Amino acid sequence: MSWSVEVDAGTCIGSGMCAGVAPDHFELVDGYSRAKRAEVEPADEVVDAAESCPVEAILVKETGSGKVIAPEE
Template sequence: MSWSIEIDANTCIGSGMCAGVAPDQFELVEGYASAKQSQVEPADEVVDAAESCPVEAILVKEVGSGRVIAPEE
């Protein structure tokens, strides 16, 4: 199983929380969040990064089923 990471560029405010929480998975590019890979192995730090985004611009989903992993509703 793997997860996909989607970032809504129109929502992102460039707070950098994701890169601070999960620097192996996220970086800031021109002041906005960017996932280093669009698909990743499941990891708590990815969920933590999505949950820490102040505007919920990061969506983590299970590849295949499309089930939303984070942020929790």
């Protein structure tokens, strides 16, 4: 199983929380967050980053099923 990671550029405010929580998975580019890879192996730090985003700009889903992993609703 793998996860897809998306950052909504229109929602992102560039707080950097995600890059601080999961620097292996997120980076700031021109003041906004970007996932380093669109598909990742399941990892707690990816969920933590999505949950820590103050504007919920990060969406983590199971690849294939599309089930939302984070943020929790």
